Amino acid sequence: xxxxxxxxxxxxxxxxxxxxxxxxxxxxxxxxxxxxxxxxxxxxxxxxxxxxxxxxxxxxxxxxxxxxxxxxxxxxxxxxxxxxxxxxxxxxxxxxxxxxxxxxxxxxxxxxxxxxxxxxxxxxxxxxxxxxxxxxxxxxxxxxxxxxxxxxxxxxxxxxxxxxxxxxxxxxxxxxxxxxxxxxxxxxxxxxxxxxxxxxxxxxxxxxxxxxxxxxxxxxxxxxxxxxxxxxxxxxxxxxxxxxxxxxxxxxxxxxxxxxxxxxxxxxxxxxxxxxxxxxxxxxxxxxxxxxxxxxxxxxxxxxxxxxxxxxxxxxxxxxxxxxxxxxxxxxxxxxxxxxxxxxxxxxxxxxxxxxxxxxxxxxxxxxxxxxxxxxxxxxxxxxxxxx
Amino acid sequence: xxxxxxxxxxxxxxxxxxxxxxxxxxxxxxxxxxxxxxxxxxxxxxxxxxxxxxxxxxxxxxxxxxxxxxxxxxxxxxxxxxxxxxxxxxxxxxxxxxxxxxxxxxxxxxxxxxxxxxxxxxxxxxxxxxxxxxxxxxxxxxxxxxxxxxxxxxxxxxxxxxxxxxxxxxxxxxxxxxxxxxxxxxxxxxxxxxxxxxxxxxxxxxxxxxxxxxxxxxxxxxxxxxxxxxxxxxxxxxxxxxxxxxxxxxxxxxxxxxxxxxxxxxxxxxxxxxxxxxxxxxxxxxxxxxxxxxxxxxxxxxxxxxxxxxxxxxxxxxxxxxxxxxxxxxxxxxxxxxxxxxxxxxxxxxxxxxxxxxxxxxxxxxxxxxxxxxxxxxxxxxxxxxxx
Numbered sequence: 223x224x225x226x227x228x229x230x231x232x233x234x235x236x237x238x239x240x241x242x243x244x245x246x247x248x249x250x251x252x253x254x255x256x257x258x259x260x261x262x263x264x265x266x267x268x269x270x271x272x273x274x275x276x277x278x279x280x281x282x283x284x285x286x287x288x289x290x291x292x293x294x295x296x297x298x299x300x301x302x303x304x305x306x307x308x309x310x311x312x313x314x315x316x317x318x319x320x321x322x323x324x325x326x327x328x329x330x331x332x333x334x335x336x337x338x339x340x341x342x343x344x345x346x347x348x349x350x351x352x353x354x355x356x357x358x359x360x361x362x363x364x365x366x367x368x369x370x371x372x373x374x375x376x377x378x379x380x381x382x383x384x385x386x387x388x389x390x391x392x393x394x395x396x397x398x399x400x401x402x403x404x405x406x407x408x409x410x411x412x413x414x415x416x417x418x419x420x421x422x423x424x425x426x427x428x429x430x431x432x433x434x435x436x437x438x439x440x441x442x443x444x445x446x447x448x449x450x451x452x453x454x455x456x457x458x459x460x461x462x463x464x465x466x467x468x469x470x471x472x473x474x475x476x477x478x479x480x481x482x483x484x485x486x487x488x489x490x491x492x493x494x495x496x497x498x499x500x501x502x503x504x505x506x507x508x509x510x511x512x513x514x515x516x517x518x519x520x521x522x523x524x525x526x527x528x529x530x531x532x533x534x535x536x537x538x539x540x541x542x543x544x545x546x547x548x549x550x551x552x553x554x555x556x557x558x559x560x561x562x563x564x565x566x567x568x569x570x571x572x573x574x575x576x577x578x579x580x581x582x583x584x585x586x587x588x589x590x591x592x593x594x595x596x597x598x599x600x601x602x603x604x605x606x607x608x609x610x
Numbered sequence: 611x612x613x614x615x616x617x618x619x620x621x622x623x624x625x626x627x628x629x630x631x632x633x634x635x636x637x638x639x640x641x642x643x644x645x646x647x648x649x650x651x652x653x654x655x656x657x658x659x660x661x662x663x664x665x666x667x668x669x670x671x672x673x674x675x676x677x678x679x680x681x682x683x684x685x686x687x688x689x690x691x692x693x694x695x696x697x698x699x700x701x702x703x704x705x706x707x708x709x710x711x712x713x714x715x716x717x718x719x720x721x722x723x724x725x726x727x728x729x730x731x732x733x734x735x736x737x738x739x740x741x742x743x744x745x746x747x748x749x750x751x752x753x754x755x756x757x758x759x760x761x762x763x764x765x766x767x768x769x770x771x772x773x774x775x776x777x778x779x780x781x782x783x784x785x786x787x788x789x790x791x792x793x794x795x796x797x798x799x800x801x802x803x804x805x806x807x808x809x810x811x812x813x814x815x816x817x818x819x820x821x822x823x824x825x826x827x828x829x830x831x832x833x834x835x836x837x838x839x840x841x842x843x844x845x846x847x848x849x850x851x852x853x854x855x856x857x858x859x860x861x862x863x864x865x866x867x868x869x870x871x872x873x874x875x876x877x878x879x880x881x882x883x884x885x886x887x888x889x890x891x892x893x894x895x896x897x898x899x900x901x902x903x904x905x906x907x908x909x910x911x912x913x914x915x916x917x918x919x920x921x922x923x924x925x926x927x928x929x930x931x932x933x934x935x936x937x938x939x940x941x942x943x944x945x946x947x948x949x950x951x952x953x954x955x956x957x958x959x960x961x962x963x964x965x966x967x968x969x970x971x972x973x974x975x976x977x978x979x980x981x982x983x984x985x986x987x988x989x990x991x992x993x994x995x996x997x998x
Contacts, residue, residue, distance in 0.1 A: 264944055264951040271931060292918070292943045299919060300939055308935045530680070531687060543659060547696045551688060555680045556652055562953055563652040 225404075227417030228364070228446050230478045230499075234588050238470070238497040241587040244447075244478050246312040246364035247417030248304060251279040253478065254494045254587075256580045257314060257502040258573055262287045263307040266507050267565035268573070270309050276542070276574050277581070280312040280364075282502045285357055286321030289349075290340050294360035302362030302414030314502070315363035317354040317396075317423075320451075320483065323372040331371055333388060351395040355420075359403050362414030367449060368396035370423040375456040382427035389425040389451075390439045396420070397443050419446035421480060424469055427452055428461050437472035447478035450498070454484040463492050470497035487516060487579050491599050494583050495592070506576045510568035513557045516575040518602050522550070524568070529554045542574035543567075613792075615805030616752075616834050618866045618887075622976050626858070626885040629975040632835075632866050634700040634752035635805030636692060639667040641866065642882045642975075644968045645702060645890040646961055650675045651695040654895050655953035656961070658697050664930070664962050665969070668700040668752075670890045673745055674709030678728050678735075682748035690750030690802030702890070703751035705742040705784075705811075708839075708871065711760040719759055721776060739783040743808075747791050750802030755837065756784035758811040763844040770815035777813045777839075778827045784808070785831050807834035809868060812857055815840060816849050825860035835866035838886070842872040851880050858885035875904060875967050879987050882971050883980070894964045898956035901945045904963040906990050910938070912956070917942045930962035931955075 227247040234241040242253045258265045258273060260281040265273055273281070283303055288294060300306040303313055319336065322329055326338035335350030351369040358366035369392050371385040400420045403413055422445035426432030440448060450469050453462045466481060473479055480500035481493050490501055506516065513524040517537035522529070524536075532550035544553070544567040556564035579599075586595035615635040622629040630641045646653045646661060648669040653661055661669070671691055676682060688694040691701055707724065710717055714726035723738030739757040746754035757780050759773040788808045791801050810833035814820030828836060838857050841850045854869060861867050868888035869881050878889055894904065901912040905925035910917070912924075920938035932941070932955040944952035967987075974983035 262943070262947040262949060263940070264947075264949045267950040267954075269931070269951060269954055270935070287947075291947060292939075296919060296939075300921065300937070306937070306940055306943075308937075308940060531684060533688065543657070547658070549688070549694070549696075551680075551684075552651070552694055552696060555650075555694075559650045559652075559675075559679060561650060561652045562655040562950055563657060565950055566655075566657055566954065 225417050225419040225446055228419035230447065230476065232476065234590075236587045236590050236592040237495065238467070239494050239583070239587050239592045240497060240499060241584050242478070242499060244499070246280075246419065247415055248310060248312045248364050249279070251312055252584055253499040254490075254580055254583055255280060255500055256490065256576045257282045257500065259284070259502055259504045259507060260307075260309075260313075262291070263303065265569075265573075267511060267562070267569040270307075272566075272570060273573070274311075276570065277577050278311075278573070280314060281309065283313055283315045283361065283363060284318070284321060285315050285354065285361065286318035286325065288315075288361060289318060289357050290342055294357040298360035298362075298412040298414055302360075304362065304415075312364045314365040315358050315361050315367065316482070317367040317369040318349055318357070319354070319370050320372055322349060331388070333391070335369070336371075351392040352399040355396050355399040355403065356408070356411045359400075359411050359413045359418065363418060364415065365447070366400065366418050366420045368393045368420065368422055368445075370425055370451050372425070372452050372455070373427055375427070377427050379429050379432070382425075382429050382432055386426045386432045386436045389423065390436060393422050393440055393443055397422070397445065421445050421447040421449050421478075423449045423451040423482070424473075425452045428457050428465055430465070430468055433465060433469050434472055437469055441472070441474060445477075447480060447500075448473045449480040449482050451482045453481065454489070459489070462489075463496065466493050466498060467496040473497075487576065488600065488603060490576070490579060491583065491596050494587075495596060506572035507569050510572040511565045513564070513568065515568060516572050520603065524550065524554050524557050526554075536571055537575070540571065540574060540578070542571050544571040544574075613805050613807040613834055616807035618835065618864065620864065622978075624975045624978050624980040625883065626855070627882050627971075627975050627980045628885060628887060629972050630866070630887060632887070634668075634807065635803055636698060636700045636752050637667070639700055640972055641887040642878075642968055642971055643668060643888055644878065644964045645670045645888065647672070647890055647892045647895060648695075648697075648701075650679070651691065653957075653961075655899060655950075655957040658695075660954075660958060661961070662699075664958065665965050666699075666961070668702060669697065671701055671703045671749065671751060672706070672709060673703050673742065673749065674706035674713065676703075676749060677706060677745050678730055682745040686748035686750075686800040686802055690748070692750065692803075700752045702753040703746050703749050703755065704870070705755040705757040706737055706745070707742070707758050708760055710737060719776070721779070723757070724759075739780040740787040743784050743787040743791065744796070744799045747788075747799050747801045747806065751806060752803065753835070754788065754806050754808045756781045756808065756810055756833075758813055758839050760813070760840050760843070761815055763815070765815050767817050767820070770813075770817050770820055774814045774820045774824045777811065778824060781810050781828055781831055785810070785833065809833055809835040809837050809866075811837045811839040811870070812861075813840045816845050816853055818853070818856055821853060821857050822860055825857055829860070829862060833865075835868060835888075836861045837868040837870050839870045841869065842877070847877070850877075851884065854881050854886060855884040861885075875964065876988065876991060878964070878967060879971065879984050882975075883984060894960035895957050898960040899953045901952070901956065903956060904960050908991065912938065912942050912945050914942075924959055925963070928959065928962060928966070930959050932959040932962075
């Protein structure tokens, strides 16, 4: 039972790479797409209008953060996350599982759910699959994610298998809850977006048989799309790429595939080559705030003294506001002076680089030249040593 | 000897209030005007394009900060401040005197100049009137200010008199240096803006005879415009207004008058009523970052719990991006969550409020209804209790 306002259509394929259109209750997204991360209802350091100007079609909100502050019930009373934050375009929310894994203290996972303490005030909480679905019903995102259990890397087969089986059980409970919320009133839960879709998450660490079992079990539950979770947690890049390729092979061709929390520009290109349609990552925004900038010729650490009098733009091939207007020397000055504008201008550039990369990928797939795009991308990207 | 590219024309008067156009080497400014403060070459928390979108026609740069970091010689090698920071419109720079007074440690004022230690690294510096002119020649601002001596409030007549006399001596030396820089090459100084104008500064604390002597002496030196310094340092508001009125009366009618470092929206209206043309103040930008917002109905402290679920815009009469797009509830959330966007959106609003106030003032003067504007402004402004 697909969400009525959700659909996905593959319009072009080129090898395993796919171009398509994902339609949600708040509009369409061209895929492959990158979702800037709007953790607490805002993409850090830039405004929504800047984000729209960059061509971002969808952002990600973090359920863990929004649940703790300002609270999902408040957001529901404000009409849902779109209205609350003033962003009328598509939003995907995660389930909160990953932040419980990475941010909270005294976390205990049982079959019931995840017991954890808030990183803000130490208060105790229990997040169950049903509760994660309810919170996301309050938020009213266009795509909700099931609660899953993430394991650290490295992780023994046995532990990975337990987490994978629990994730599958939680996926079933998550799905049941969403269908319940869709079909009938549930006490105490306000569904702010009747068109919310739901994606399942494939887990299984780096163990291929677990991934295959996870994919089969998750697909059998019948979600609107499928995510690959538990990667980009420290495993070697080639292992990650291999797991991605082998997992997408187990997923339905006509539904969207989302690689969670990944990655570098090269990771995006390589994962598209393996059939992924959707990405999110804090790398462009977090690196921007730390002065680490992505350019066609490699990475730039704007703090570096060599840029002190460099009148060139960050990236001469980039058409973003930052590159059209400012020199490396000025950007270095703003960073060293601790000016907020440094975070803003760097974020604008890094996000533009990511979104431009996705535009280039989509065009290349449409014209059947994705392999030459991929080759040229890696050649340019590796031509200049990383400056950090 | 006026700077060739600098001119000022009063186009309308209404009582003592004047509307005019000030033309500089980088374009014209409608007056009365408010200059957002771009301390270190950036107005805090917003981009230049946002600033242009708000209708800001001129910004202020702080010589003290830019001299210490990145250094005026570097800025000169980059072609001057306009090119370095990518702001093509008018810029006024202060002389550094006020920041030495307020920020530096172990400050000693002698007739030669101001000995001080950097607030950044404790390094020792001497700022003389000539050096302040040289630094501003490097920066290439459209309007440079003479070095003056600020005194604290309260300040005895004798001490105020000494500072006033020293300021007058420094004004003469500042003027001589600028004329020297204009007419011939000075070793080690690159003049990056041949059209730079220079304003003198009237000091004298709250002592009327000192203000009159200072004005007469400064005007006799023949500057392009005149500033009133040493106010908004703690004296009662009615004393400040009185000094402003009595000082503008001593200044040439056909030249611009700049009240330095002031003030609240009401201060702007009252000072325009007393013949002031130009203002700068950190209040709108600094308050914005602290969550203190100016609205037509009074001040709002966005941290206040009462705004937690308030779906209204900050100011229903305001057309800024923040008010057109976001609720008080969301702005409160962003502020409490420590999001950079809170600083940006609040700054956009507060600056728009200030610039809108100036637009309203200019229109009112042009239509000969400044007094009714002034009355309505104070009635609206005081209608709602300050919420802080």
